[in-house]
Amino acid sequence: MSKVIEQDHHEHHDHHHPSGGIKRWLYTTNHKDIGTLYLWFAFIMFLIGGCMALVIRAELFQPGLQIVDPDFFNQMTTVHGLIMVFGAVMPAFTGLANWMVPMMIGAPDMALPRMNNWSFWILPFAFFILLMSLFMEGGGPNFGWTFYAPLSTTYSNDSTALFVFSVHIMGMSSIMGAINVIVTIFNLRAPGMTLMKMPLFVWTWLITAFLLIAVMPVLAGAVTMVLTDKYFGTSFFNAAGGGDPVMFQHIFWFFGHPEVYIMILPAFGIVSTIVPTFSRKRLFGYSSMVYATASIALLSFVVWAHHMFTTGMPLFGELFFMYCTMLISVPTGVKVFNWVATMWRGAMTFEIPMMFSIAFIILFTIGGFSGLMLAITPADFQYHDTYFVVAHFHYVLVTGAIFSIIAAVYYWLPKWTGNMYDEGLAKLHFWCSLISVNVLFFPMHFVGLAGMPRRIPDYAIQFADFNALISVGAFAFGFSQLIFLYLLIKCIRENHQVPAKVWEGADGLEWEVPSPAPYHTFEKPPLIR
Amino acid sequence: MDSQRLDNTALVKRLVLITLAMFGFGFMLVPLYDVFCDVTGLNGKTSDTAAQAPTSLIDESREVTVEFWSRTQGAMPWEFQPTLKKIKVHPGKVTKVFFRASNRSNDDMVGQAIPSVSPGLAANYFHKIECFCFNQQPVKAGETVDMPLIFYVDPALPAKFTTLTLSYTMFDISNQIAATSLTNGESS
Numbered sequence: 254m255s256k257v258i259e260q261d262h263h264e265h266h267d268h269h270h271p272s273g274g275i276k277r278w279l280y281t282t283n284h285k286d287i288g289t290l291y292l293w294f295a296f297i298m299f300l301i302g303g304c305m306a307l308v309i310r311a312e313l314f315q316p317g318l319q320i321v322d323p324d325f326f327n328q329m330t331t332v333h334g335l336i337m338v339f340g341a342v343m344p345a346f347t348g349l350a351n352w353m354v355p356m357m358i359g360a361p362d363m364a365l366p367r368m369n370n371w372s373f374w375i376l377p378f379a380f381f382i383l384l385m386s387l388f389m390e391g392g393g394p395n396f397g398w399t400f401y402a403p404l405s406t407t408y409s410n411d412s413t414a415l416f417v418f419s420v421h422i423m424g425m426s427s428i429m430g431a432i433n434v435i436v437t438i439f440n441l442r443a444p445g446m447t448l449m450k451m452p453l454f455v456w457t458w459l460i461t462a463f464l465l466i467a468v469m470p471v472l473a474g475a476v477t478m479v480l481t482d483k484y485f486g487t488s489f490f491n492a493a494g495g496g497d498p499v500m501f502q503h504i505f506w507f508f509g510h511p512e513v514y515i516m517i518l519p520a521f522g523i524v525s526t527i528v529p530t531f532s533r534k535r536l537f538g539y540s541s542m543v544y545a546t547a548s549i550a551l552l553s554f555v556v557w558a559h560h561m562f563t564t565g566m567p568l569f570g571e572l573f574f575m576y577c578t579m580l581i582s583v584p585t586g587v588k589v590f591n592w593v594a595t596m597w598r599g600a601m602t603f604e605i606p607m608m609f610s611i612a613f614i615i616l617f618t619i620g621g622f623s624g625l626m627l628a629i630t631p632a633d634f635q636y637h638d639t640y641f642v643v644a645h646f647h648y649v650l651v652t653g654a655i656f657s658i659i660a661a662v663y664y665w666l667p668k669w670t671g672n673m674y675d676e677g678l679a680k681l682h683f684w685c686s687l688i689s690v691n692v693l694f695f696p697m698h699f700v701g702l703a704g705m706p707r708r709i710p711d712y713a714i715q716f717a718d719f720n721a722l723i724s725v726g727a728f729a730f731g732f733s734q735l736i737f738l739y740l741l742i743k744c745i746r747e748n749h750q751v752p753a754k755v756w757e758g759a760d761g762l763e764w765e766v767p768s769p770a771p772y773h774t775f776e777k778p779p780l781i782r
Numbered sequence: 783m784d785s786q787r788l789d790n791t792a793l794v795k796r797l798v799l800i801t802l803a804m805f806g807f808g809f810m811l812v813p814l815y816d817v818f819c820d821v822t823g824l825n826g827k828t829s830d831t832a833a834q835a836p837t838s839l840i841d842e843s844r845e846v847t848v849e850f851w852s853r854t855q856g857a858m859p860w861e862f863q864p865t866l867k868k869i870k871v872h873p874g875k876v877t878k879v880f881f882r883a884s885n886r887s888n889d890d891m892v893g894q895a896i897p898s899v900s901p902g903l904a905a906n907y908f909h910k911i912e913c914f915c916f917n918q919q920p921v922k923a924g925e926t927v928d929m930p931l932i933f934y935v936d937p938a939l940p941a942k943f944t945t946l947t948l949s950y951t952m953f954d955i956s957n958q959i960a961a962t963s964l965t966n967g968e969s970s
Binding site: 364365428431432435436439440466467468469470471472473474475478486489492493494495497499500503504507508565567570 | 789790793794797798800801802804805807808809811812815824825830855894896902903951953954955958
């Protein structure tokens with residue numbers, strides 16, 4: 254360990270600027286480089302997963318089977334889910350953590366830079382394995398991203414082995430990333446940066462990291478059990494050998510529900526950073542935000558069975574999980590009201606990061622409300638496995654997590670590149686995304702309530718109009734993201750110098766370093782007021 | 783810097799320990815699930831070991847209807863039916879019934895029946911003294927066997943339960959048996 258740090262120290266003195274070429278990216282231990290790698294990787298995965306979503310929507314444009322056969326359709330829904338969850342949202346948040354956490358707490362780098370390099374560079378292999386499995390004989394995984402047994406054991410093909418190994422690698426990457434974040438936050442804070450002075454993005458990421466190391470190993474266990482059930486004759490989920498397929502769902506959702514909060518807590522941190530900046534006020538209720546985040550994280554461990562209301566639980570179990578789930582809306586409500594109170598009587602301006610944040614607050618709340626509807630056990634029997642569920646989790650994941658990531662990129666992009674982005678293009682991107690995403694996901698509530706099931710390539714004729722509309726929204730939203738890609742490249746290449754403090758209402762250590770942020774920052778710890 | 787380094791290593795060790803513990807916990811959920819189901823009687827699982835003959839008196843004051851139901855899993859080419867669809871018993875009275883399995887295929891096969899009781903909360907009050915589900919059932923090609931079940935309903939069964947449904951699902955385990963040795967299969 255000492256050697257690593259000493260060597261690392263030498264490198265700092267030897268060359269302050271990165272070496273050129275591919276080696277810079279392969280060997281880098283710099284948190285900003287690794288953050289950039291994570292963010293680009295997430296964006297590429299977002300586009301690949303998006304293409305799969307468009308295959309799904311193209312097939313569903315009309316009733317009947319036109320473009321793909323049902324088995325390939327199922328592979329698309331499965332891999333779309335896996336890529337968006339593990340390839341787009343989670344690496345994007347890890348990338349933001351890499352870039353911003355050390356700068357926000359006045360640390361020179363992440364605490365474990367070598368491991369940081371590893372945790373990124375195993376990710377491309379994980380997704381290469383997963384994507385290549387689609388080209389195997391018999392096709393890739395087709396059992397849904399939740400890989401319920403026995404679909405993934407008895408009825409799956411041999412690509413399951415590749416699926417299992419790629420999930421193992423993704424899990425290792427997330428766990429290493431999480432350990433790194435925790436050690437950085439605990440050990441590398443600048444003197445005077447007490448826990449309750451930390452920016453909320455750092456707080457939410459600290460809690461997220463603990464969630465990650467608590468539940469990603471359980472996911473690893475679940476996929477291992479699927480592997481041994483399929484290939485080594487164990488009977489964890491096989492009733493013939495004394496196992497129980499329902500137990501799979503319990504184990505999976507014990508991971509799966511905290512995973513949901515892993516994908517939204519950093520978003521809360523981002524919005525809590527952006528809203529005060531453009532309201533020119535301090536964040537309303539800082540400490541209540543911290544406690545609300547912690548209580549959401551704790552509650553997330555006792556609500557998993559609300560995904561399983563229709564599996565035949567006893568009444569007491571259904572009531573317990575229903576009330577616990579509803580309880581989560583209390584801390585979440587604290588957060589939403591705090592954001593609104595922060596904006597209340599603030600000197601508000603509506604720059605693009607703020608626009609995405611406000612869209613987040615409104616649309617995430619819609620997703621939260623449909624979640625509350627799903628939490629009502631008797632109602633859930635109707636909603637279960639319909640497009641209403643699809644509408645719900647896309648409102649919290651696309652207009653929630655993804656919108657917050659886009660807001661964060663707009664907010665810190667001038668700091669990263671030293672250039673201001675093209676405001677006109679950004680507005681175009683915002684309005685195209687906002688309108689199309691609602692055309693895409695809002696009608697799903699209606700077809701879901703009318704009974705259209707999820708994960709089915711064909712549907713009854715009465716859903717045709719709404720599905721055509723949804724598909725139009727999907728393609729519009731997909732192509733809107735190309736504006737974003739163009740804007741990013743333009744911003745990196747062009748030269749519109751910005752000052753160190755890009756937003757005059759911004760608060761935090763990251764605005765005290767020049768723009769673009771130099772390769773090494775805070776080699777001497779800053780003074781905390 | 784020195785104290786910092788120690789801090790990092792110690793903290794990383796602890797976090798790795800949590801990670802490994804949670805990996806273990808994922809597997810611990812399997813026995814915990816069974817224990818939870820045993821204790822609460824949820825999931826309709828009956829005991830997979832033979833019960834002793836009843837020691838309490840037969841409760842003549844009430845009758846409980848026990849329904850029998852059976853199915854084969856997947857496309858298993860067996861006919862598998864209870865010889866009796868339902869029976870009224872006094873709690874505490876030992877009763878013997880038969881299930882009939884016919885192997886309609888041209889191969890010798892081995893089946894394993896998995897029982898389930900509904901309502902699930904009554905499962906702990908259903909006692910099997912002898913059951914074909916305790917053993918694997920080899921049935922030769924074209925053969926028909928009658929398989930016995932000897933059971934009694936616990937007199938402690940709460941009065942709100944007037945009907946119990948016992949269902950069996952027959953799984954085809956011929957392939958698993960072929961994979962392991964035959965003696966192994968008989969001993970279990």
